Amino acid sequence: MTDSPAVWASHLRKRYKKRVAVDGVSFTVGRGEVLGLLGPNGAGKTSVIKMMLGLVRPDAGEVMLLGRPNTDPRSRERVGYLPELFRYQPWLSADEVLALHVRLAGVKISGSDRRESLGLVGLADRAKDRVGGFSKGMQQRLGLAVALVARPELVVLDEPTSALDPLGRADVRDLLLSLKERDVAVLLNSHLIGEVERVCDRVVILDRGRVAAAGTLPELLGRRELRLVLTNVTAEAAALLEPFAREGDHYTVTLPDDVPALIADLVKLGVRVHAVEPARVSLEERLLDILRTQPEEL
Numbered sequence: 001m002t003d004s005p006a007v008w009a010s011h012l013r014k015r016y017k018k019r020v021a022v023d024g025v026s027f028t029v030g031r032g033e034v035l036g037l038l039g040p041n042g043a044g045k046t047s048v049i050k051m052m053l054g055l056v057r058p059d060a061g062e063v064m065l066l067g068r069p070n071t072d073p074r075s076r077e078r079v080g081y082l083p084e085l086f087r088y089q090p091w092l093s094a095d096e097v098l099a100l101h102v103r104l105a106g107v108k109i110s111g112s113d114r115r116e117s118l119g120l121v122g123l124a125d126r127a128k129d130r131v132g133g134f135s136k137g138m139q140q141r142l143g144l145a146v147a148l149v150a151r152p153e154l155v156v157l158d159e160p161t162s163a164l165d166p167l168g169r170a171d172v173r174d175l176l177l178s179l180k181e182r183d184v185a186v187l188l189n190s191h192l193i194g195e196v197e198r199v200c201d202r203v204v205i206l207d208r209g210r211v212a213a214a215g216t217l218p219e220l221l222g223r224r225e226l227r228l229v230l231t232n233v234t235a236e237a238a239a240l241l242e243p244f245a246r247e248g249d250h251y252t253v254t255l256p257d258d259v260p261a262l263i264a265d266l267v268k269l270g271v272r273v274h275a276v277e278p279a280r281v282s283l284e285e286r287l288l289d290i291l292r293t294q295p296e297e298l
């Protein structure tokens with residue numbers, strides 16, 4: 001079963017009363033792949049995650065988790081989940097919360113492995129402290145430890161860094177990269193686009209319940225650009241740059257095959273070249289582009 005994808009979701013659909021929250025969403029997450037789920041508020045990301053994990057019943061569609069239909073409880077044995085809204089038993093210590101989840105998962109994980117999980121999320125010295133006294137960020141770290149403790153093959157993280165400080169976010173990024181190295185698949189729902197851009201192999205962009213775009217980062221960000229700072233740009237030189245976007249002396253053009261040749265031609269025409277910088281559209285720019293060009297009524 002290890003050659004089946006970690007997640008295979010096909011044509012998921014969910015309506016809440018009159019509101020269609022998810023409308024025909026399909027995607028896969030490969031083994032060891034980190035898939036980012038992006039989209040504006042209310043796009044349907046959490047609904048997709050909940051249907052995927054069997055927490056919400058879809059109106060239509062199917063899901064296979066780690067090679068088993070998600071209607072089979074065994075499909076979730078090797079799945080770790082950090083929900084968007086988390087709350088752990090305030091009267092338990094961090095270690096007791098982990099021990100409880102290990103028992104619920106029905107796996108054998110030793111006390112030292114539990115401590116290792118707490119160490120991974122920076123809570124090693126708080127194992128015996130009651131969760132009720134934890135800050136929100138510490139509770140989120142604990143949630144990550146809960147998601148990881150039972151050695152999952154798939155980890156589903158719904159906004160895992162919403163309560164974390166910048167250092168905590170960097171820790172989570174490292175954690176995600178180490179999961180990837182261990183061939184653990186990750187589905188990451190995050191509004192922090194920079195985070196998604198840094199760790200995800202592939203991205204699915206949802207808008208109003210539908211997949212607006214999907215692909216690897218190079219596929220989504222394919223358009224490469226060259227940014228130049230130029231003065232003395234004559235009409236003849238400008239023709240060489242077409243099509244371009246201009247802000248003052250800053251010109252953005254499609255990346256040409258031969259950058260030195262373009263620069264040499266510009267210089268020959270008397271243009272003064274102050275800076276040349278190849279650039280790629282950021283995921284944020286691309287996301288806004290995609291969402292703005294979506295038809296109003298889908």
Ligand SMILES: Nc1ncnc2c1ncn2[C@@H]1O[C@H](COP(=O)(O)OP(=O)(O)OP(=O)(O)O)[C@@H](O)[C@H]1O
Pocket residue numbers: 016019020021039040041042043044045046047048
């Ligand atoms: N239990 C529910 N009852 C009624 N409507 C719901 C329920 N859960 C979600 N919805 C609706 O479904 C739509 C999608 O919500 P969902 O929480 O999946 O979006 P999201 O992309 O995760 O949003 P956010 O980024 O704000 O967390 C929204 O219009 C929401 O109001």
